[in-house]
Structure formats: C-alpha cells, structure tokens
Amino acid sequence: MSKNDQCFQRNAQSVASHRCEVAEHRWVNARYKYLRLAAEADLAGATRPGQFYQLRCPGTDALQPFLLRPMSVYGTGPEAGSIEFLYNVTGVGTRALAALEQGGHMEIVGPLGNTFGFEPGFRHVMVVARGVGLATMAPLVRQAAAAGVRITAILSARRPEDLMSEQFLRGAEAGLHCVYDSDGSASVESVEALLRRLLDADAPDALYTCGSHRLLMLLQRLLADYPQVRGEVAMEQRMACGMGVCLSCVRMFDREGDKQFLRVCREGPVFPIREVVGEVEFG
Amino acid sequence: MSKNDQCFQRNAQSVASHRCEVAEHRWVNARYKYLRLAAEADLAGATRPGQFYQLRCPGTDALQPFLLRPMSVYGTGPEAGSIEFLYNVTGVGTRALAALEQGGHMEIVGPLGNTFGFEPGFRHVMVVARGVGLATMAPLVRQAAAAGVRITAILSARRPEDLMSEQFLRGAEAGLHCVYDSDGSASVESVEALLRRLLDADAPDALYTCGSHRLLMLLQRLLADYPQVRGEVAMEQRMACGMGVCLSCVRMFDREGDKQFLRVCREGPVFPIREVVGEVEFG
Amino acid sequence: MADLSVHVGALALRNPVMPASGCFAIEYSEALDFGRLGALVIKSVSPACRAGNPTPRVAETRGGMLNSIGIPSKGLAHYRRDVLPAYTGHGTPVVVSISADTVDEFAQAVAEMSLPEVAVIEANISCPNLEADGMAFAMTPETTYQVVSAIRRRTRHPFWAKLTPNASQIAAVAKAAEEAGADALVMGNTVLGMAIDVRTRKPRLGNVMGGLSGPAIKPIALRMVHQCHRAVRIPIVGCGGIASAEDAIEFMLAGASAVQVGTASFLDPGAMQKIIDGLATYCEDTGVERLRELTGAVELDRHLSDRWLRFAQQSG
Amino acid sequence: MADLSVHVGALALRNPVMPASGCFAIEYSEALDFGRLGALVIKSVSPACRAGNPTPRVAETRGGMLNSIGIPSKGLAHYRRDVLPAYTGHGTPVVVSISADTVDEFAQAVAEMSLPEVAVIEANISCPNLEADGMAFAMTPETTYQVVSAIRRRTRHPFWAKLTPNASQIAAVAKAAEEAGADALVMGNTVLGMAIDVRTRKPRLGNVMGGLSGPAIKPIALRMVHQCHRAVRIPIVGCGGIASAEDAIEFMLAGASAVQVGTASFLDPGAMQKIIDGLATYCEDTGVERLRELTGAVELDRHLSDRWLRFAQQSG
Numbered sequence A, B: 001m002s003k004n005d006q007c008f009q010r011n012a013q014s015v016a017s018h019r020c021e022v023a024e025h026r027w028v029n030a031r032y033k034y035l036r037l038a039a040e041a042d043l044a045g046a047t048r049p050g051q052f053y054q055l056r057c058p059g060t061d062a063l064q065p066f067l068l069r070p071m072s073v074y075g076t077g078p079e080a081g082s083i084e085f086l087y088n089v090t091g092v093g094t095r096a097l098a099a100l101e102q103g104g105h106m107e108i109v110g111p112l113g114n115t116f117g118f119e120p121g122f123r124h125v126m127v128v129a130r131g132v133g134l135a136t137m138a139p140l141v142r143q144a145a146a147a148g149v150r151i152t153a154i155l156s157a158r159r160p161e162d163l164m165s166e167q168f169l170r171g172a173e174a175g176l177h178c179v180y181d182s183d184g185s186a187s188v189e190s191v192e193a194l195l196r197r198l199l200d201a202d203a204p205d206a207l208y209t210c211g212s213h214r215l216l217m218l219l220q221r222l223l224a225d226y227p228q229v230r231g232e233v234a235m236e237q238r239m240a241c242g243m244g245v246c247l248s249c250v251r252m253f254d255r256e257g258d259k260q261f262l263r264v265c266r267e268g269p270v271f272p273i274r275e276v277v278g279e280v281e282f283g
Numbered sequence C, D: 001m002a003d004l005s006v007h008v009g010a011l012a013l014r015n016p017v018m019p020a021s022g023c024f025a026i027e028y029s030e031a032l033d034f035g036r037l038g039a040l041v042i043k044s045v046s047p048a049c050r051a052g053n054p055t056p057r058v059a060e061t062r063g064g065m066l067n068s069i070g071i072p073s074k075g076l077a078h079y080r081r082d083v084l085p086a087y088t089g090h091g092t093p094v095v096v097s098i099s100a101d102t103v104d105e106f107a108q109a110v111a112e113m114s115l116p117e118v119a120v121i122e123a124n125i126s127c128p129n130l131e132a133d134g135m136a137f138a139m140t141p142e143t144t145y146q147v148v149s150a151i152r153r154r155t156r157h158p159f160w161a162k163l164t165p166n167a168s169q170i171a172a173v174a175k176a177a178e179e180a181g182a183d184a185l186v187m188g189n190t191v192l193g194m195a196i197d198v199r200t201r202k203p204r205l206g207n208v209m210g211g212l213s214g215p216a217i218k219p220i221a222l223r224m225v226h227q228c229h230r231a232v233r234i235p236i237v238g239c240g241g242i243a244s245a246e247d248a249i250e251f252m253l254a255g256a257s258a259v260q261v262g263t264a265s266f267l268d269p270g271a272m273q274k275i276i277d278g279l280a281t282y283c284e285d286t287g288v289e290r291l292r293e294l295t296g297a298v299e300l301d302r303h304l305s306d307r308w309l310r311f312a313q314q315s316g
C-alpha cells in the first residue's frame, strides 16, 4: 500500500456527500440509463478518470436500498458541478435509481478511488471494454483524445445493439474494433488473435480494460509477451464505505512478489493487470 | 361491541390497498395541504362520511415512515376513483407526504372505520370543528346539505388565517360562527355561552364534533342539559393496522353503564359524545 | 401451477403462509379470503383476564415497529364462546395461541383448548414467566423444557412452541423444546426494544419497552431459523419481518417449513394473499415443482472457509 | 452556544460523538476534521495475525447491513508502528480497540497497548472466546467477569468493555463487567443475522452469518443502554444505529454519556460532524445548556402502570 505523508493513500483533496439535482436522466438502450447530475461543488475539477462516486439511490415503495452504490464517473463538465453516470439497471438500487425523475434530488459521495496511470507523453493507448467497463473508461478516452494520444478501442458486447460505441467515444477519434458474442467474434480465441495482431502491429504505451473478468485474464496472459506495455484494469467488489475504512472490498493482488489483500475502493479501483490474482470467487 | 352475522362489526364491503396517482396536491395555508388522489376502484361509492383511509406516505432520504397514517376522507368524487384528504403537515409521515409531487403515486388502504349517525330525516344539525376536525366533518356537511338539512357550524381556530371555513363548507350553506384564540372568542366560557344560545334558540337533531378534546369535554357537559340532541365525536388514537386487528388504538368508553375498551379504528372513529370517558392521557 | 402445499409435522397446509398471532383477526375477512390461507392463527389468549398495556401501544422505528399491546384477554370461556367460532368455518386449519403466567396455568390452558375444531395449539412461551421473575419461558433451555414438557403431558393435540429471539442460546432452547415434546417450533417473536421521543423525553410506548417487529428484524429471525434447523429435527415455522414472497422463500431456504406474516399485514391487509401469489410465480420462474422442497435448501459451501484460509494464507 | 462536553468516567471529551470501531479509519480525514470529534476509536486489532473472512463481506438489509469482515490483523507490533501513530496527533483522545481469542491473550494485549498516547482501551469482548467454543466473552456474566477482571489486573489505563446485544441477560452482563473493574461500557456491537439470495440460494455473506448494524437495530441497542443504565453506575457509551443528532440524544436520554457512530458514516462520511452540529442546534432549540445533563434524563412515569391498572379495572 503506497504511503504519503498523510500515512495513507490520499485519492482526493476532500470527500463529501453532495446533494445534486437530476439534470438529465434517460435510457440509452434497453438496459442502460444515462444520468447527469448538477451539484454545487466543483466536481468536474475534483474528479479524475477512473474515479467513482457512491450513489444514494432514493428508495421507492417497493425498493429500499440501504447501502450506497459505487458508480464510475462517466463524464464531468462542462459546468463545474456537472457529473455524468452510465449504469446498468439490475438490482434493488439501480432499479430504484432508474425511477428518479428529472428535477428530483439525490446525494452522491466522492470522489473516490484512484485514477488510471495515464501520462500525457503517451503516443498510443489501447482500451478494451465490455458492459459497464465502458462507463469507467470513457473519461480516460476523453483524456487521451484531449492530449492528442492515439486511441485503439476494442469494444465487446453481446449483440450489436448492446454496444454503445458512440456513448464510449463521445466523438473522440479511435481505431475501433467491435466484437460480439452473437457472431462469435467476442470469443476468447478471436479476441486473442485480434489483440495479438494489434499489439504486434503497433504496441501501445498502455492498455486499459474494464468490464470483463474473462478479458482481464486474457490480457494478463497476453501482456506477459509484451513486457513494455503497461496494463491497467478497473476492478469491482462489494462495498460499504467506499473510502477504505470498512475493509469489505478486498481482493488479493501480487505486488512485487508479495501477495496481499488490497481495497478495491482505495488502492483501486485501478490496478496493474499483472498484479491481479485470478482468484476463485468466494461466497 | 356490536355484532352482526359476520361476528364482527363490518364497516366496508371490502378493504384493500389501492395504488393511486396524485391528481392534485397543494398548500391550503401555512400548515395544511390538500391532496386529491385518483384510484382505479370506486372509492367514492365505497366511502361514507367519517370514514378514513390509512396512507402509505412515501419515504424521502431524510424521512422514512414505516406505519401507515390514518387520515379522514375530506371528500370523494365526482369521478368514482377520486378521493380527497386535507392534512396538517407535522411529523415524519406528513412531512414526507408533503414532498410527494403531482403525477407521483402512493398507496392507501381503506375504507376504514364507521360513519356518522346521520339520518336524512334530520331537520337541523350542528357541527363544531377545530383543526383537522374540519377535514373529518366536511363530508358530513356535504351529506347534510345534499339532504336539505339545515346546518349550523361553529369553527374554532387559533387565528382567522387558520380557519379554513371555505374549505369546510365547500359551498354548502350554513349558519357560520367563527371563534378564535387570538381574540378570546374560542375560550371555553365564550364557546359555552355561544353554544347554549344556539341550542336554546334552535336545538339540532344532532351535534357533531371533531378536532379538540377541550371542545369535546365541553359538549359532553352541555349535552347533559339537552337530552334530545344526539351527539357524536370522531376520535383519534395511535394506530397500526387500522382494521381492528392489532388492538393498539383502544380508548375507554362507557357504553350503557359498562366501561369498556373500544377500538377507535373499528368501533369508531365516530362515538357517541356521551360515551366518551374523559380519560387521562397515558404515556 | 406449482404445488405450494407443505407439511408442518402431520399437519398438511395448502400453502405455507399463515398470519402471526396478534397480527390477524376476523376483521381481515374484509380484505382476504380465509379459505386461501395456509392456516389461521388467532391472537394469543390467556386464562387470566387482562386489560392489556397502557396506550400508546405502538410506535414506529426504521423498517419496523414497536408494540406493547400485551395480551388483553377475557379468559378462555369467553374466547371459546365468542372468539374461536368465527375462525373455524373456513376450511382452513385454526391455530390457537396461548399465553400464561405459570407452568401449570400454561399446561391447564392448553389442555382446555385442545378442542376438535382446533388444529394446532401454539404456545407463546415468549411471554413472561411469573415464576421466573417475569423472564420469558423461552429465554433459557431449562424453563423451556419445564413448560413444554408440562404442556405435552396435558395434550395430544399438535402443539408448537413459539420461541423468542431475545434468547441468546437459541439452538439449546430449540433442542429443549424438541426434547420436551413440541411438535414444531415457531421462530420467532418480537425483539425487545425501546424508543424515546426527544421532544417530550418520554418513552414512545406507554409500557416503556416493547417488541420490535417488521423487516428490521428479518436478518435476526432468519439466522435463528437457520440455527434451529441445524439443531432440531422437528419442523420450524419461520416468523419475523416477512413481507414478500422472496422473504418467505428466504425463510424456507434457511429451514422453515411454513411462515407467519405479522406486521406486513398492517401495511397492506392483502399482503398474505400477495405473498401466496408471489410464491407461485417464484416457483414458475425458477422451475420449482414442489415448494416444500425448498425447506433447508440453502446452498452452504462447507469447504469455503478452508478454501478461503488456504487462499488467504498466500498473503504476507 | 451550548456546552457539548461530556465525561466518560475521568475522561473529558469535547463532545459525545465518536466513531464505532471498524467503521472509522485514517481515510476519513478526507471528509472530517479529526480535531472536532469527541474521540477517535480505531478498528479492533488482535494479537494473532488474521486475514479476515471470505468475501462477500457485506450485504444490505432493510434499514441496515450485515458484515462479516472479521478482524483482519497484522499483530500488535505492526499496529503500534504502522497504524496507531496516524491517530495520535489530532488533539483528540484515541481509543484502541482490542480483540483476542482467550482470556490471557486479551489481558496481555491490553497490557501491551496501555501506552501513554492511548487514552482508552476498548475491549471488544463481543468477539468469540475460543475457550468457550467460540461463544463471545460477553454472552454470559461469568465469561464477562473472567475476561474483564483479567484485563483489569493487567492495566491501569481507562478501559471500556464493549458488550454484545446478542446476550440475553444484558443487565447481569453489565454488572459483571462493572464488578470486574471496567471503567465504562460500550453498548453495543452488532446483532447476529443472516441473509440468503433467493436466486442463487446462497448466503449473501461468504461467512454465512454476520453482524447486523444500522438504524434497524437502534431500538434494540437503545433498550439495552437503558437496561445497563439501570443496572450499573459506570458510564455507558451508546452504540447501534445512530445516524442523526436526535438518535444521539435518544441514547443519552436512555443513559449514555457518549455515543459511537458506525454504519451511518458509510452512508455519509461527514455524518459525525453533522451529528455534532445537530446536537448544538438541539440544545439551542430546546434551551439545554449542558448537553451532559441529558444522560439518563428520560422521563419515566413510575406510577403510570398503577394508574393504568386502576383505570383499566373500571372496564368489565
């Protein structure tokens, strides 16, 4: 666990619960909703790519979430208080959230977690995304585009209608490769072949992924053959505090030969792909 | 406890939880809100004056009521599914309710409780109301007006701006007497003098009251001198089930010389004024 | 349509959903068809006449409520004559719940109520034992054994012992009830709690303390059902915070053969019927043919701790 | 501005609000000024090194959450060197919480942590006692007495015994802790609970059972604070479901001298500061000059039951 003079890994200047107004809230496809909130504070200035907030999803008669829900920041700005999320409507909390109407209010806590290891001096980055991973990496894509860094994007989805490539790139230019379960192009073998071709043709400075454990394991294996490429993944785990306090969100990582439990909410959510221990799932 | 062939006092053909849409919701004065709901079922046809519903006030982030809140029906119709409430915004539940927006939804359970003992053959009725009592007796006033029965109304309030006489009469004609704390006219002595004058001048067939324990005690005393006048009061008590099941809402009454605990939600909320036992408050 | 029928010992029920004692009465026939419930459980009656506790008798808390109704009672004769008959004509088994102050009074009352029209007697041994300084019978294995065996000696009727979640050694209490001859356990009653009005500084209940019920206590009751299920072989009726079909399933998976619904009916008098309908839907959606097969079917991975320990030991 | 300061025994606090162990760590300095809290209570440490429990370690319930974090620990030496120092420079008393597996280990660990920079040691005797088959020390008065007196013999530091709401005879446990020499009680820890995912049929926690915390348990914890307050003369620190200034006041009225806030911080890391501000507002609004005067100030009407009985006896 890295240390600074505050005796802990500081991820943000300050973290607080922000009461926000729902500025925009709409379906993107059959399963995902886009949410834009307006806060008083300068969240755009305080938040870096890869970071997340915890959302206090407002309860409804039938759905009464208690814990906050961790959500990656999908975007910020242009107003200082403007912050965007893109989320999959699945369980109690996200279904309750989906019922929130424009003009309504909700609280979010953050910014939380670390950021992607992006350096403006990079020449070329590669992003491999599936599902919610897309929301997490969108700010990184924007950052890379703004820095004039070349982007190669591999997007994986069940079917073409699930892909959301426009939502991912948001106008950024990228070499785009789309793969699908429906036509077999998203199988591990096909993606491996595609990735090797891309890596061999023009190895990026860094490769980022989020949203699929299978892809993560594939990339970890591949990266062994490309030692010069930095690899990073944004991970998920059940959370309570989201701030590193409760120790609920641990996963095991192999950091310099030393296997240790790290907190996804604090030392992560972004970890070096090479450090991930391909643990079995517990419980 | 009166019995019928169902071995219990049946107050309604059937009781259910009705999901309603908020058709209208607005402040009437600084403390009271008017709420009109639209249900699928024919609540107008099923509900009689004096009956109440239990409202499932939707929770907010800060306010999370658990139990339902008993509220008298302030009015029904003209649509079959239309039902109105008039409520004082005070504690957790009513403050949460006050935040509910037009177009939103909520559930209500009912109809519950008994009805006022009104007979169409009456010539003249007197109503003595204060505070929320006004909401409870408004349907009775409408019923009396529709039956062509003459109405004398004594309305009591802290100050003229709290009175809501229009909300009470809703266009019905009545001999209206307003008394206020602010000018002393609502003191027990003044009201006693007023009532004696009215009763002596033209004794009504029945006298109804709701909303003030002090007025109730006064009326009980007065009615001893007017044995021919029927007297009824709508009572309140903490409730859980609202249906006569949990036994939480009992108060003591003197029914034919036999003191007994009756359930405000089932044998009431309307009781003969003469049966009320002026109990001390417990807890 | 899936088979929702269950057994609680020898007693067959058309479905596992029945009311919890004190949260049900004849007035609910305005909202429910009693012929479609699994059983009808009536409010506890005590042989001694009592007025019940001072008002206010209920207060709400987060996700639940406190009650201190007490057991208002006009005695067994009145009960038999004026209360019981209304429940017996619906083609649904009737469960009579008894409370009493002493072991003998309990046994005597159960004997007296072991009537042909009564399918089951539920002994609410979560109520205070006057011979043990007001501590509930079911608080210790010893007092549980005493009262349950005394009851067993006096009745051949099926009888269920209703345990209290306030007991710390619930498995031992459950075993004592089983050994003493209870036919089933009801797990459980309310959890003792309290609330104070910070404005008036007075307790919110006239009786100061009262029983906490509703969804707030569900995880506690569920845990105890699971612990009882591991400890005894007699069937368990789960109770505590059940408000939906999923809650009922959760209790069955933890080991319950049937469930009781209390507080949820106060929020919707049609709740039990909705739960029954929801059980049928759940079975259809998940391909369960016989609901009763869910009893105790929680999937515990007995090797998980070991695997975790081995996994965790890799760390420094 | 009202005087918010309180005493817990000899220890003076600028206000009664402190975190609950395991629900606070140095990272909250991003959200809170540690110099404005009443005290800083650190996550329990055990002398034995442990990885903690399998994931998932948390699950939500109605109005609360279950956790089975366990007490991950790298031992006392690591704690003293790498954990403790970050807490000691804020001008706010530091409370070190200790867990251990046996009586001796407990006493030894407390002795070792009785350091000048530590204001108080909190003994988390709600944790499993390996010598009593894993049952928590604080489950019975006997084991409570044993462990607390062993600790007392080894330290002169102020020390608080943290009790568990799973104990059925809480007043007797509290008395045992007092007699054995605890300087104060913390009432209390989480309530054992369980949840099952009805889709997967698996327990929601890797460890199957876990501790219930949050507003759901508030009425239970409050009742126990009241029972402890009646039973002992040492001060009580209230804990369980406190999420607002009104909750804190409720616990003080019931008998707490100070309060701990756990789960509420997870929903808002600034919760403790909001509670402190709310206490000041409450005092102003209600004319309370010294907050500490609220301790035990619940207005109980000792004659209410009698009055009620006389009143009720009028009925037939």
Ligand SMILES: Cc1cc2nc3c(=O)[nH]c(=O)nc-3n(C[C@H](O)[C@H](O)[C@H](O)COP(=O)(O)OP(=O)(O)OC[C@H]3O[C@@H](n4cnc5c(N)ncnc54)[C@H](O)[C@@H]3O)c2cc1C
Binding pocket: A052, A065, A067, A068, A069, A070, A071, A072, A073, A086, A087, A088, A089, A090, A091, A092, A093, A094, A095, A132, A135, A136, A235, A236, A237, A238, A239, A269, D060
């Ligand atoms: C750092 C991080 C960033 C995330 N970003 C996004 C995002 O941008 N878009 C998006 O759609 N989803 C994202 N997720 C996943 C998202 O948190 C879960 O989908 C969500 O919590 C599910 O909540 P629910 O109430 O719908 O499900 P429920 O099943 O009701 O949740 C029950 C509990 O499990 C937790 N939980 C369920 N699934 C997950 C999960 N996958 N990861 C962690 N906890 C979970 C919930 O938070 C809650 O505590 C992110 C997760 C993490 C950890």
Ligand SMILES: Cc1cc2nc3c(=O)[nH]c(=O)nc-3n(C[C@H](O)[C@H](O)[C@H](O)COP(=O)(O)OP(=O)(O)OC[C@H]3O[C@@H](n4cnc5c(N)ncnc54)[C@H](O)[C@@H]3O)c2cc1C
Binding pocket: B052, B065, B067, B068, B069, B070, B071, B072, B073, B086, B087, B088, B089, B090, B091, B092, B093, B094, B095, B132, B135, B136, B235, B236, B237, B238, B239, B269, C060
């Ligand atoms: C039959 C009946 C009809 C009523 N009709 C109306 C009406 O038409 N308009 C109106 O404004 N009020 C009416 N009331 C009173 C209304 O129920 C309470 O004002 C309301 O419950 C307060 O809820 P709260 O959440 O704001 O207060 P809280 O203080 O949060 O309530 C806490 C608990 O106490 C109960 N409670 C509080 N005050 C009362 C009370 N006076 N009577 C019964 N329970 C109470 C609540 O229902 C809740 O269970 C009626 C009460 C009864 C019994």
Ligand SMILES: Cc1cc2nc3c(=O)[nH]c(=O)nc-3n(C[C@H](O)[C@H](O)[C@H](O)COP(=O)(O)O)c2cc1C
Binding pocket: B240, B246, C020, C021, C022, C023, C043, C044, C067, C069, C070, C071, C097, C124, C162, C188, C189, C190, C212, C213, C214, C215, C217, C239, C240, C241, C242, C260, C261, C262, C263, C264
């Ligand atoms: C208002 C009320 C009255 C109750 N009366 C009794 C009773 O008379 N006998 C009994 O055994 N349990 C009684 N209980 C406990 C319930 O039967 C049930 O065990 C408890 O409420 C937990 O279930 P729930 O969370 O579904 O309500 C009562 C509960 C409530 C809320």
Ligand SMILES: Cc1cc2nc3c(=O)[nH]c(=O)nc-3n(C[C@H](O)[C@H](O)[C@H](O)COP(=O)(O)O)c2cc1C
Binding pocket: A240, A246, D020, D021, D022, D023, D043, D044, D067, D069, D070, D071, D097, D124, D162, D188, D189, D190, D212, D213, D214, D215, D217, D239, D240, D241, D242, D260, D261, D262, D263, D264
């Ligand atoms: C995630 C989590 C971890 C906890 N860890 C500890 C611990 O290490 N030691 C301890 O004494 N209590 C621990 N507790 C219990 C809390 O200190 C507190 O007693 C309990 O949560 C009740 O308070 P609350 O409802 O305010 O959370 C933990 C609680 C939670 C939720």
Ligand code: FES
Binding pocket: A238, A239, A240, A241, A242, A243, A244, A245, A246, A247, A248, A249, A250, A263, A264, A265, A266
């Ligand atoms: S969620 Fe609490 S430590 Fe990560």
Ligand code: FES
Binding pocket: B238, B239, B240, B241, B242, B243, B244, B245, B246, B247, B248, B249, B250, B263, B264, B265, B266
């Ligand atoms: S509120 Fe339940 S009996 Fe009246």
